[in-house]
Amino acid sequence: MSVRVGEAAEAPDFRQAAHALLANKQVRANVRRATETIRNKRANVVGEMPDWEQLRDAGRAIKRRVMRNLDSHLEQFEAACTRAGGQVHWARDADEGNRIVTQIIQSHGQKEIIKVKTMTSDETQLNPHLEANGIIPWETDLADLIIQLGHDKPSHIVVPALHKNKTEIRTLFMEKMGLKELGTKPEDLTAAARAYLRERFLRVKVGYSGANFAVAETGSVCVVESEGNGRMCVTLPEIMITMVGIEKIVPSFDDLEVFLQLLPRSATGERMNPYNSIWTGVTPGDGPKEFHVILLDNGRTKVLADEESRETLHCIRCAACLNVCPVYRQTGGHAYGSIYSGPIGAILTPQLQSMEHSQSLPYASSLCGACYDVCPVKINIPEILIHLRTRIVENGDRGAAERIGMRMAAYTMSDAGRFSGAQKLVKIGAKPLESLGLPGWSASRDLPAIPKESFRDWWKKRQVEKNKA
Amino acid sequence: MLISLFVACYNDTLFPDTGKAVVTVLERLGHTVEFREAQTCCGQMHYNTGYRPEAIAVMKHFVETFRDAQIICVPSSSCVSMMREHYPKMAKDAGLETEIEELLPRVYEFSELLVDKFGITDVGASYPHTVTMHTSCHSIRSLHIGDKPERLLKAVQGLNLVKLPAADQCCGFGGTFAIKNAEVSSAMLDEKIKAITSTGASICTAGDNSCLMHIGGGLSRQDTGVTCIHLAEILAAREVSVQ
Amino acid sequence: MSAKTDILKNIRQALGDDRGAELPVNRDYRASLGLDREAMVHLFIDRLVDYNATVYRTDAAGIAGTVADALRSRGKSGLVVPPGIDPSWLPQGYRFTADHDLDYDTLDAAEGALTASTAAIAFTGSIILTHSLAEGRRAISLIPDYHLCVVFESEIRGTVPEAIRSLASRRTCPITTIAGPSATADIEMMRVKGVHGPRTLDVIIVG
Numbered sequence: 014m015s016v017r018v019g020e021a022a023e024a025p026d027f028r029q030a031a032h033a034l035l036a037n038k039q040v041r042a043n044v045r046r047a048t049e050t051i052r053n054k055r056a057n058v059v060g061e062m063p064d065w066e067q068l069r070d071a072g073r074a075i076k077r078r079v080m081r082n083l084d085s086h087l088e089q090f091e092a093a094c095t096r097a098g099g100q101v102h103w104a105r106d107a108d109e110g111n112r113i114v115t116q117i118i119q120s121h122g123q124k125e126i127i128k129v130k131t132m133t134s135d136e137t138q139l140n141p142h143l144e145a146n147g148i149i150p151w152e153t154d155l156a157d158l159i160i161q162l163g164h165d166k167p168s169h170i171v172v173p174a175l176h177k178n179k180t181e182i183r184t185l186f187m188e189k190m191g192l193k194e195l196g197t198k199p200e201d202l203t204a205a206a207r208a209y210l211r212e213r214f215l216r217v218k219v220g221y222s223g224a225n226f227a228v229a230e231t232g233s234v235c236v237v238e239s240e241g242n243g244r245m246c247v248t249l250p251e252i253m254i255t256m257v258g259i260e261k262i263v264p265s266f267d268d269l270e271v272f273l274q275l276l277p278r279s280a281t282g283e284r285m286n287p288y289n290s291i292w293t294g295v296t297p298g299d300g301p302k303e304f305h306v307i308l309l310d311n312g313r314t315k316v317l318a319d320e321e322s323r324e325t326l327h328c329i330r331c332a333a334c335l336n337v338c339p340v341y342r343q344t345g346g347h348a349y350g351s352i353y354s355g356p357i358g359a360i361l362t363p364q365l366q367s368m369e370h371s372q373s374l375p376y377a378s379s380l381c382g383a384c385y386d387v388c389p390v391k392i393n394i395p396e397i398l399i400h401l402r403t404r405i406v407e408n409g410d411r412g413a414a415e416r417i418g419m420r421m422a423a424y425t426m427s428d429a430g431r432f433s434g435a436q437k438l439v440k441i442g443a444k445p446l447e448s449l450g451l452p453g454w455s456a457s458r459d460l461p462a463i464p465k466e467s468f469r470d471w472w473k474k475r476q477v478e479k480n481k482a
Numbered sequence: 483m484l485i486s487l488f489v490a491c492y493n494d495t496l497f498p499d500t501g502k503a504v505v506t507v508l509e510r511l512g513h514t515v516e517f518r519e520a521q522t523c524c525g526q527m528h529y530n531t532g533y534r535p536e537a538i539a540v541m542k543h544f545v546e547t548f549r550d551a552q553i554i555c556v557p558s559s560s561c562v563s564m565m566r567e568h569y570p571k572m573a574k575d576a577g578l579e580t581e582i583e584e585l586l587p588r589v590y591e592f593s594e595l596l597v598d599k600f601g602i603t604d605v606g607a608s609y610p611h612t613v614t615m616h617t618s619c620h621s622i623r624s625l626h627i628g629d630k631p632e633r634l635l636k637a638v639q640g641l642n643l644v645k646l647p648a649a650d651q652c653c654g655f656g657g658t659f660a661i662k663n664a665e666v667s668s669a670m671l672d673e674k675i676k677a678i679t680s681t682g683a684s685i686c687t688a689g690d691n692s693c694l695m696h697i698g699g700g701l702s703r704q705d706t707g708v709t710c711i712h713l714a715e716i717l718a719a720r721e722v723s724v725q
Numbered sequence: 726m727s728a729k730t731d732i733l734k735n736i737r738q739a740l741g742d743d744r745g746a747e748l749p750v751n752r753d754y755r756a757s758l759g760l761d762r763e764a765m766v767h768l769f770i771d772r773l774v775d776y777n778a779t780v781y782r783t784d785a786a787g788i789a790g791t792v793a794d795a796l797r798s799r800g801k802s803g804l805v806v807p808p809g810i811d812p813s814w815l816p817q818g819y820r821f822t823a824d825h826d827l828d829y830d831t832l833d834a835a836e837g838a839l840t841a842s843t844a845a846i847a848f849t850g851s852i853i854l855t856h857s858l859a860e861g862r863r864a865i866s867l868i869p870d871y872h873l874c875v876v877f878e879s880e881i882r883g884t885v886p887e888a889i890r891s892l893a894s895r896r897t898c899p900i901t902t903i904a905g906p907s908a909t910a911d912i913e914m915m916r917v918k919g920v921h922g923p924r925t926l927d928v929i930i931v932g
Contacts, residue, residue, distance in 0.1 A: 031665060046913070199912040199913065284904070285846070289900075340663075
């Protein structure tokens with residue numbers, strides 16, 4: 014079995030990637046503007062909800078319920094979807110999922126598909142797989158189209174092209190769409206995308222999507238979107254394929270009443286996103302005649318097995334944690350080397366890969382807690398980051414020097430005599446801390462001089478003087 | 483009241499004036515302060531870096547030292563946050579659940595002690611400077627300390643408190659993060675420094691010397707003329723305006 | 726072993742046999758806005774206007790006249806309609822084409838579509854279609870660039886939970902929720918209204 018999360022296994026570590034990105038002023042300015050815009054919009058529409066905390070608690074409770082009996086919920090989904098005329102497939106990993114998709118497309122003799130934005134297909138790297146098999150995947154979400162045409166990588170979970178500005182997009186569209194003239198406004202660029210995709214929507218016979226939610230009770234699938242490309246892809250083709258992570262199950266149809274409030278407000282700062290499509294199997298006379306669902310594991314059952322970080326699977330991919338993260342704000346998503354960036358990426362990517370790769374990610378956080386505060390399903394991301402750091406240390410994957418240093422420090426810190434002795438060592442000559450060697454610190458920050466007298470020495474002297482008096 | 487001071491290891495070693503200031507303020511309010519010399523550290527650095535067994539050893543030492551203390555005052559919200567957020571879970575591994583459960587309600591961050599426990603905002607300080615307040619992540623998002631420090635500062639004679647823009651944004655310290663990801667940490671710090679200098683304050687204060695060491699290091703490197711000082715030191719001050 | 730067997734086995738290993746009772750979900754979030762009908766209609770209209778939809782109000786007898794008003798103001802000569810549309814909604818002097826499996830190119834060339842709806846949500850300004858015979862299959866309210874939608878006041882719910890619960894008998898129908906015309910903010914976070922879905926949405930609210 015080979016779990017793959019995009020190209021994360023080959024990505025440079027966070028610090029190296031961040032080094033390059035910090036030098037890119039344009040990208041940093043784009044990221045800052047975009048994240049500030051969404052976080053302000055989110056704050057406004059969350060602020061008008063008197064029951065936001067109750068909704069978060071309900072969202073969390075539903076997800077906990079799902080995870081506790083994930084096996085039976087999946088079987089229930091399969092049965093309901095099948096009853097409604099859908100065909101359910103199971104895929105252990107990315108390759109298996111991709112193979113199933115290809116087989117379905119090829120069995121109908123088709124060479125093209127139209128795709129709704131889905132992170133899961135980026136995770137399995139479906140597009141390169143399809144292309145290698147002679148199938149063209151047309152991305153239809155505007156941002157995904159920008160990424161695809163530019164052979165770029167997504168830098169955000171919800172707005173994957175936020176690192177590009179409109180001038181760059183205009184140049185890209187003119188070149189790739191073969192346009193001699195194109196206006197400069199976002200409206201002009203959007204109109205160009207509409208014209209470019211329209212013909213494909215009406216013609217291509219296979220549609221492909223992920224799912225925001227899959228309802229166990231009814232076998233329904235829900236896709237949340239804004240542009241209408243989702244409705245096009247799930248409605249117009251004759252054959253519809255949906256690949257969904259096994260954690261996206263919700264137990265009952267009515268559970269949507271919670272998530273359809275939490276998700277749009279958290280993701281795009283809207284009261285409701287323009288379109289939601291919910292469908293159940295096949296409906297004669299309306300939409301695709303054939304519907305396939307692929308339930309994808311790709312490392313998720315491994316995440317489920319770790320009780321302390323299981324709630325990583327609660328994520329509904331709203332990306333609110335990215336928009337408030339002060340680290341993401343500086344580097345943008347590409348520093349994370351994964352399609353899942355920001356705080357949630359820092360916990361999800363390494364876990365999906367059984368902690369074999371992306372080990373720098375759990376350290377890519379100051380643990381400021383802003384992510385936990387905005388998470389609509391209350392995933393305690395800082396706590397999980399620390400837990401993953403512990404797993405890395407337990408596996409002996411940190412350097413020996415750090416381990417020995419930490420053990421010595423703990424030994425020192427569990428005894429006042431030893432601690433006080435260490436203090437004395439530190440302040441010999443009362444040099445600045447720099448002399449102790451704190452690599453990286455001093456490039457931008459002066460260190461305080463070490464005081465001549467520690468607090469405990471002062472206190473001792475004071476007590477002696479008091480006793481004399 | 484007898485108050486036991488847990489000064490925090492880094493304050494003890496690097497910022498003794500903060501500990502002295504806490505003693506000054508509490509004694510001024512008529513309390514008796516004790517300092518248990520067996521004390522060392524809360525274990526946060528170890529815990530947050532992934533060294534859980536090591537952190538548990540340090541926690542055990544804390545519990546042994548303060549088991550019978552009635553009120554424990556800590557001039558560091560990040561240490562208090564460490565105790566409240568993580569000790570209960572670590573205690574399970576160490577078989578110390580009961581001790582931790584009984585001990586935690588007696589632990590107060592410095593401004594909590596003054597405002598919540600004593601119900602005081604005016605501690606008789608005088609500090610004629612323009613001051614801005616950095617609210618550390620642990621103080622706002624873990625302790626939910628709200629406006630307690632601001633209320634204390636507003637009661638200080640002569641002090642001109644100016645609001646820090648984007649106050650809820652992390653300064654970029656984050657313990658070992660500041661070293662492991664020094665460049666990102668510095669980029670975060672740059673934004674914080676811009677915010678601080680935009681206020682026109684000459685002093686930046688906080689309830690955490692860890693943030694202040696980082697922020698102060700940057701303010702000094704960039705030669706901004708702004709200095710950092712712990713909240714307790716302002717509340718201990720009785721400076722008279724020179725006019 | 727099949728993938729299904731493997732995945733279920735891994736899940737069972739991860740969770741163990743002793744799972745305990747099903748976890749409770751506290752649904753103490755808001756289900757009702759506590760508004761009367763008129764206040765609810767007003768809120769719904771506010772939200773629609775916020776999305777740039779044009780809103781008409783009329784009574785059952787006035788639907789055909791209002792459809793004519795909307796078409797006149799949009800400069801249209803006819804629309805596609807679902808096979809089960811109420812004929813009394815259709816004014817004289819315009820061309821209405823019933824959708825009996827019209828092909829996509831015909832729909833693409835159409836001036837717009839007129840449909841009924843199943844429910845609406847005042848608080849979010851959403852219209853919900855469950856694609857009954859009066860609402861038509863999904864394609865007809867999707868491909869044409871103009872959607873004129875009839876919403877009865879009695880369909881309007883306050884909140885998302887009220888609306889979702891009102892769908893109890895239609896859960897397994899195709900469901901589309903619409904909150905204003907399609908939109909994107911993918912380019913520099915600037916909101917552009919009208920992408921692939923109908924770029925213009927008009928709503929007739931019937932009292």
